[in-house]
Amino acid sequence: MLHDFVRRITLRDDPDEIQGIAYQVFEHLFHLSRTHVLMGKEISLTAAEEDRLEEIATRINRHEPVQYVLGEAYFFGRKFMVNKAVLIPRPETEELVQAVLHHPLPGGPDARSILDIGTGSGCIATTLALALRPVKAYATDVSPAALQVAAQNANALQAPVSFLPHDILAEPLPFTNLSAVVSNPPYITEREQASMQANVLDHEPHLALFVPDDDPLLFYRAIATRAFPALLSKGLLAVEINAQYATDVERAFGIAGFIDMKTVRDIPGKDRIVMAVKP
Template sequence: MEGAFAAAGLTRHEAVGRMAEALAPLYDAREARTIARTVLAELEGVPLPALLADPAAPVRSGELEAVTARLSAGCPLQYVVGGAWFCGRRFAVREGVLIPRPETEELTAWVLDAEHDSRALLDVGTGSGCIAATLALALPDARVFAADLSEEALAVAAENFRTLGAAVTLRRADALTNLAEVFPEPMDALVSNPPYVPQRDLATMHTNVRDHEPHRALFVPDDDPLLFYRAIARAGRRMLRPGGRLYFEIYHLYADYMRRMLASEGYTATEVREDLFGKPRMVCSRMA
């Protein structure tokens, strides 16, 4: 790849082609071109439709080679461009902070639909702050709180709340040990996309996840995959108002285990919903 972008007068079309070629070992041809176009639009500072509308325009950026080197080493697109889109808004993301996923947008939409009259909601393990910010901006009469243990996540979430003008109370807390102590306010809902991928799945994951995204935000022990859900549910018994609800994004293979665990912790009316791909991915359960 060295020198692939050194030629003077490189057009957008040529740059996309060369970037896609460099990414071919990691992605199929269509995904490689999509990534190349998205990155080039970011580097050129133009919307993607404008980039595609003028493929013969000369490339101005001098960063193509360095950026392509990062991408071809498996670094996720979102870390390279420094942002990810979630529910129609752009959130800053950096290495050390989980990249927002489309499935989490579906969970957030469920919460917004069901909790429009709620007074207080907590996002546990906020990461980039994408759930909490979306809730705060859509529910201006509610108090929205956010928790994370990672200093990197807390810094990025705070940056996103400032940039987006989202009124979120952000505190450092450990979902496994001190959630109820750090957030003594009575809550109507707890929302969380906690770590849930079994450690055994690590070897089969794409390099851009396996080698770049924070493992502590993704993986759980094989012998206790519901570790975070159980801890949050137990904290919820102290934190939630009567009738308050838990909302979780879940590992699709563990939906039945989630139902049983929530029932054993005293929750009722548990509902599991499928994502756009037909996988059981979200759960809501009510405190009796």
């Protein structure tokens, strides 16, 4: 049955990737783990289930990401609802969260507070809120649709996060005495679109992806400038970055008043995270 579904996928992707997509679909639809499939567990499909499989295959063949097709993605082992209002959570963003969790935060165990700027699906804020409990967790986004998704995810996972609309490019942060500010802002330049895959370019929200070619640090300058007065002394600023601009982001953070800038490479070896501390 799984092999029949795989044959319906006409993408020119790596066969292992297509197989992985098929496993995700079968686990979602039929609660069959990869082990069950490999063991050849048989199930009888209803006509409605056959139609659903055909619809999923058709959407995948149009380069729609399987996460949007199924309406879910995993981050830190937890299931998050996703739709086209939010980016699909990615492994490198898990590394950003890990970096924050391994950094000592000011404020004491019962008085720490964190802010996630541009929260999207809420995966960063929700994961940190659960891992750092007790903590006051806040998350902002310019998109009302994204905030709705993020709030649903936090509620489903029973994470205490407060969400509010905010435009980091236009408004000061309405917070003080934060222990950490975290963000995965837009950082792909418009010229890089030419080398991007259709499943990202045609389906994920451009508002959350792209920055102008002539100002790739647009969001990092705003985040640093507005985060500095909102943080406690020794407070952490941690961001995900475009690997091309690590030195430039560090320099922008230094201009904003931060110290101890550090660039962290992701598992594939690319500069992916910049961290800095308020004096």
